[in-house]
Amino acid sequence: MANVWETVGLTKHEYETICQHLDRKPNDLELNMYGVLWSEHCSYKHSKPLLKHFPTKGEKVVQGPGENAGIIDIGDNKGLAFKIESHNHPSAVEPFQGAATGVGGIVRDIFSMGARPVAILNSLRFGNINSARTQYLIEGVVSGISHYGNCLGIANVGGEVYFDESYQQNPLVNAMCLGLVDLDKIKKGTAEGVGNLVMLVGASTGRDGIAGASFASADLEEDTESSRPQVQVGDPFMEKLLLEACLELIDNENVVGVQDLGAAGLTSACCEMAERSGTGMKINLDNVHLRERNMNATEIMLSESQERMLYVVKPEGVEDVKKSFKKWDLSASVIGEVTEDGIISMYHKGKLEGKIPAESITEGVPVRQPESKKPKYIEEMPKEPSSLGEFDHNKMWTDLISHPNVASKRWVYQQYDQHVGANTVISPGQNAGVFRIKGTNKGIGVTTDCNPQYPYLSPYNGGMNVVLEAYRNLSATGITPAAVTDCLNFPNPEDSENYWVYSNVIKGMAEATKILDTPVVGGNVSLYNEGPTHKILPTPVVGMVGIVEDIKKITTPAFKKEGDLLYIVGN
Amino acid sequence: MYTGKVTVQYRKGILDPQAQAVHSAVKSLGYNSVKDVEQRKEFCLKLDCENKEQAKNQLEEICQKLLANPAIEDYQFTVEEE
Amino acid sequence: MYTGKVTVQYRKGILDPQAQAVHSAVKSLGYNSVKDVEQRKEFCLKLDCENKEQAKNQLEEICQKLLANPAIEDYQFTVEEE
Amino acid sequence: MKFAVIVFPGSNCDKDAQYAVESLGHNCRLLWHKDTSLPKDVDCIILPGGFSYGDYLRSGAIARFSPIMEAVIKFAERGGLVIGICNGFQILLESGLLPGALMKNNSTKFICKRQKLNVANNSTAFTNKYKRNEEITLPIAHGDGNYYVSKDEYKKLKENNQILFTYSDNPNGSSFDIAGICNDKGNVAGMMPHPERAIEEILGGKDGAKVFTSIVKNFQGRV
Ligand SMILES: Nc1ncnc2c1ncn2[C@@H]1O[C@H](COP(=O)(O)OP(=O)(O)O)[C@@H](O)[C@H]1O
Numbered sequence: 013m014a015n016v017w018e019t020v021g022l023t024k025h026e027y028e029t030i031c032q033h034l035d036r037k038p039n040d041l042e043l044n045m046y047g048v049l050w051s052e053h054c055s056y057k058h059s060k061p062l063l064k065h066f067p068t069k070g071e072k073v074v075q076g077p078g079e080n081a082g083i084i085d086i087g088d089n090k091g092l093a094f095k096i097e098s099h100n101h102p103s104a105v106e107p108f109q110g111a112a113t114g115v116g117g118i119v120r121d122i123f124s125m126g127a128r129p130v131a132i133l134n135s136l137r138f139g140n141i142n143s144a145r146t147q148y149l150i151e152g153v154v155s156g157i158s159h160y161g162n163c164l165g166i167a168n169v170g171g172e173v174y175f176d177e178s179y180q181q182n183p184l185v186n187a188m189c190l191g192l193v194d195l196d197k198i199k200k201g202t203a204e205g206v207g208n209l210v211m212l213v214g215a216s217t218g219r220d221g222i223a224g225a226s227f228a229s230a231d232l233e234e235d236t237e238s239s240r241p242q243v244q245v246g247d248p249f250m251e252k253l254l255l256e257a258c259l260e261l262i263d264n265e266n267v268v269g270v271q272d273l274g275a276a277g278l279t280s281a282c283c284e285m286a287e288r289s290g291t292g293m294k295i296n297l298d299n300v301h302l303r304e305r306n307m308n309a310t311e312i313m314l315s316e317s318q319e320r321m322l323y324v325v326k327p328e329g330v331e332d333v334k335k336s337f338k339k340w341d342l343s344a345s346v347i348g349e350v351t352e353d354g355i356i357s358m359y360h361k362g363k364l365e366g367k368i369p370a371e372s373i374t375e376g377v378p379v380r381q382p383e384s385k386k387p388k389y390i391e392e393m394p395k396e397p398s399s400l401g402e403f404d405h406n407k408m409w410t411d412l413i414s415h416p417n418v419a420s421k422r423w424v425y426q427q428y429d430q431h432v433g434a435n436t437v438i439s440p441g442q443n444a445g446v447f448r449i450k451g452t453n454k455g456i457g458v459t460t461d462c463n464p465q466y467p468y469l470s471p472y473n474g475g476m477n478v479v480l481e482a483y484r485n486l487s488a489t490g491i492t493p494a495a496v497t498d499c500l501n502f503p504n505p506e507d508s509e510n511y512w513v514y515s516n517v518i519k520g521m522a523e524a525t526k527i528l529d530t531p532v533v534g535g536n537v538s539l540y541n542e543g544p545t546h547k548i549l550p551t552p553v554v555g556m557v558g559i560v561e562d563i564k565k566i567t568t569p570a571f572k573k574e575g576d577l578l579y580i581v582g583n
Numbered sequence: 584m585y586t587g588k589v590t591v592q593y594r595k596g597i598l599d600p601q602a603q604a605v606h607s608a609v610k611s612l613g614y615n616s617v618k619d620v621e622q623r624k625e626f627c628l629k630l631d632c633e634n635k636e637q638a639k640n641q642l643e644e645i646c647q648k649l650l651a652n653p654a655i656e657d658y659q660f661t662v663e664e665e
Numbered sequence: 666m667y668t669g670k671v672t673v674q675y676r677k678g679i680l681d682p683q684a685q686a687v688h689s690a691v692k693s694l695g696y697n698s699v700k701d702v703e704q705r706k707e708f709c710l711k712l713d714c715e716n717k718e719q720a721k722n723q724l725e726e727i728c729q730k731l732l733a734n735p736a737i738e739d740y741q742f743t744v745e746e747e
Numbered sequence: 748m749k750f751a752v753i754v755f756p757g758s759n760c761d762k763d764a765q766y767a768v769e770s771l772g773h774n775c776r777l778l779w780h781k782d783t784s785l786p787k788d789v790d791c792i793i794l795p796g797g798f799s800y801g802d803y804l805r806s807g808a809i810a811r812f813s814p815i816m817e818a819v820i821k822f823a824e825r826g827g828l829v830i831g832i833c834n835g836f837q838i839l840l841e842s843g844l845l846p847g848a849l850m851k852n853n854s855t856k857f858i859c860k861r862q863k864l865n866v867a868n869n870s871t872a873f874t875n876k877y878k879r880n881e882e883i884t885l886p887i888a889h890g891d892g893n894y895y896v897s898k899d900e901y902k903k904l905k906e907n908n909q910i911l912f913t914y915s916d917n918p919n920g921s922s923f924d925i926a927g928i929c930n931d932k933g934n935v936a937g938m939m940p941h942p943e944r945a946i947e948e949i950l951g952g953k954d955g956a957k958v959f960t961s962i963v964k965n966f967q968g969r970v
Pocket of ligand 1: 136170
């Protein structure tokens with residue numbers, strides 16, 4: 013029999029740390045909760061020390077990393093909330109639903125901050141375009157994104173699609189969302205005020221996606237069958253209702269804190285909200301609206317059913333919240349209360365099922381510092397470029413423009429609604445997407461970029477280059493770059509060579525964002541992206557946003573008229 | 584010629600938003616007697632195969648590869664000679 | 666309790682783009698034996714009615730009003746006692 | 748003249764329609780699908796685009812049973828002006844105010860692009876500001892835009908001049924390239940393309956504005 017800690021993907025040392033935190037052995041529910049929150053996906057235990065390199069402060073930064081999304085000040089009392097997130101492993105198993113729920117998750121992150129989502133982007137990586145599996149994945153992923161995003165009515169303004177053998181077993185699906193919020197109406201994931209009530213709103217809770225966060229933190233096994241129940245079905249219609257109901261409550265002073273339920277469901281929402289405010293919560297699981305009968309406490313706490321949010325509300329506000337959700341035919345139930353003891357206590361059928369100090373589970377994970385070793389392939393790389401020799405220019409030209417990585421991606425973005433909301437000024441297919449801000453002359457530009465060959469060949473310089481490419485895409489459009497969100501897609505960090513690459517890429521990105529004064533206000537880490545025989549190229553996707561004061565001054569790449577002159581600028 | 588009938592449905596416990604929406608629409612039309620709604624897809628394929636065995640095997644493969652995603656769906660099928 | 670099974674399909678002569686897409690996907694997987702694909706929707710409703718007659722009448726109404734669009738679709742149904 | 752846009756659960760072009768009408772200088776309010784009556788002073792009702800009820804079952808099939816639809820149907824029967832755009836078109840078909848049905852695009856995929864159209868009839872309440880056979884460009888964005896009408900019904904549409912717009916280069920398999928129609932009385936219209944997304948140069952063109960200015964002109968002519 014496996015050791016108890018192995019059943020939840022933890023090490024012996026981590027298990028012992030839990031015992032110290034609790035001063036006793038965790039029971040099954042508690043252990044499972046630690047297991048998911050201490051997975052790489054939720055705890056960043058391999059990444060925390062590295063992420064410290066990123067600059068996170070700046071004149072415009074209103075909200076840096078740590079909340080559901082970062083926010084920058086764009087003037088006129090308006091904030092731009094934005095974040096990128098991965099849904100790689102679910103998309104490998106069930107491309108349509110995996111990608112769809114990826115969009116759902118990132119959009120909830122934005123509107124949980126009180127921001128109205130106005131634009132989405134997606135950054136995709138697949139293996140060989142000629143393989144039947146890749147075609148199956150593309151078809152599913154693109155229609156999943158299209159299904160969910162279109163139904164929500166959020167304009168797609170850009171993205172990337174890139175093919176390389178290394179993604180054959182482990183495709184990447186990253187989704188980014190941007191929203192607008194009045195600076196004085198930002199909501200946060202806090203649980204202040206002892207005696208305030210905890211409400212669960214939106215969809216019912218089922219057994220789907222239990223322990224999805226640990227799934228995201230493991231290599232994809234050859235037989236994905238065993239990991240199958242971890243995929244959820246998304247309901248974009250439900251999410252649209254949730255979005256409208258949440259935004260209607262934006263002016264309600266009785267709403268204290270809001271958080272979306274993503275990876276690790278109730279477990280992470282309760283623990284994180286309480287930890288941010290130094291409070292605890294007493295949760296009564298009998299009041300959770302269930303979709304299936306006979307769910308036990310562990311299942312309820314770990315379920316990753318989609319389209320749910322957690323609210324902390326003053327007692328006098330409960331009726332308002334219920335009323336708003338009822339208007340949109342959604343359910344909202346009081347499931348607990350904020351306490352001062354800093355402990356999450358969970359009751360089910362009258363019995364105390366578990367007690368966890370919130371801070372120990374969100375902050376108490378021992379940081380892992382794997383060995384770091386310069387990869388052999390880099391050591392062995394020729395120092396001098398080899399000569400191309402004789403070649404046929406015409407052929408090279410046609411090879412280039414017909415390469416799937418260079419050719420038009422219209423066949424993808426034509427499936428996304430690019431104009432809904434009546435704000436899209438530059439739609440996909442250009443250097444960057446641009447949308448206007450109604451009531452002002454301003455526009456926001458945004459791009460996602462990562463050519464993984466550069467970070468692969470030279471991690472530090474390649475990391476810089478990814479940031480620079482995004483910066484150039486915005487500048488070329490006439491946008492002043494302002495801030496960054498990033499999605500770090502890498503293989504298993506426990507491998508010393510992988511870890512060396514990972515840390516150097518981050519250092520390079522950090523250096524570039526510092527010099528360019530584009531602070532990193534949020535992001536996402538997705539490690540363990542490898543299959544039985546292939547591991548992905550290092551893929552640190554950068555989502556960069558910027559502002560243009562006069563929307564009329566933006567530029568697009570197309571030649572405008574005969575006789576115009578061409579210049580090359582730069583070195 | 585053989586006729587294959589395939590039924591594909593969500594696995595137990597998986598949320599079916601379509602069926603839910605249909606159920607609440609039925610109720611809002613006043614049919615409170617309706618207690619549950621499930622929805623399935625049915626495919627009907629004509630197979631030009633040598634024998635029933637071959638038709639069954641092919642259909643099984645088609646179901647697995649294309650018609651159902653075992654991550655979230657179950658399927659059943661029958662094959663009849665025409 | 667009664668179980669009603671409803672099948673909804675496109676009327677004869679109306680091309681179903683989804684069934685066509687499935688057919689060409691099946692062929693591109695190499696199953697050239699497949700000569701035709703049709704796709705239908707199947708609904709399974711649980712009805713808490715007094716008697717079978719009532720269940721049938723209700724189901725007929727639900728089909729006409731909601732489950733099928735008479736401009737393009739036909740439906741059939743059966744009702745069984747549980 | 749006063750417009751109203753109905754907000755169904757899942758509508759997502761409701762505010763765009765309101766914005767378009769207001770930018771053109773007219774009054775427009777949003778109405779909730781659970782309302783059972785229309786305000787007395789509404790002159791034109793817009794059923795907006797989006798995914799009412801998630802487009803579950805069939806697009807528009809569930810929304811047509813929204814409480815407000817009874818009032819909309821009565822309003823239409825009395826000769827009131829009603830226009831359904833995209834999902835709104837689907838709802839009008841499902842509720843029987845317009846003939847035909849919308850099916851999945853023949854590619855089975857959602858299509859979003861700028862689409863060339865021909866104005867097939869410029870003497871209706873919805874198209875009188877266009878020139879006859881004028882070629883215009885409007886954005887389309889739909890998964891279920893494949894309009895089906897039987898040959899017999901098509902004949903009637905044709906004879907009564909009910910076809911408003913046709914596609915220049917059929918993007919979705921629609922019967923007879925039809926992109927928009929009206930009823931035989933000429934007061935109810937439905938179209939898949941989005942005129943409300945095409946009223947400003949900065950968003951790529953203004954060809955859609957004339958749908959709304961036509962409605963206003965028609966209304967002023969009536970009063
Ligand atoms: N998955 C996608 N979703 C939306 N837009 C996309 C997607 N892939 C590519 N695009 C659009 O196509 C444009 C060109 O893509 P790409 O070839 O990666 O160009 P670049 O290297 O200049 O960013 C992108 O800027 C983007 O607007």
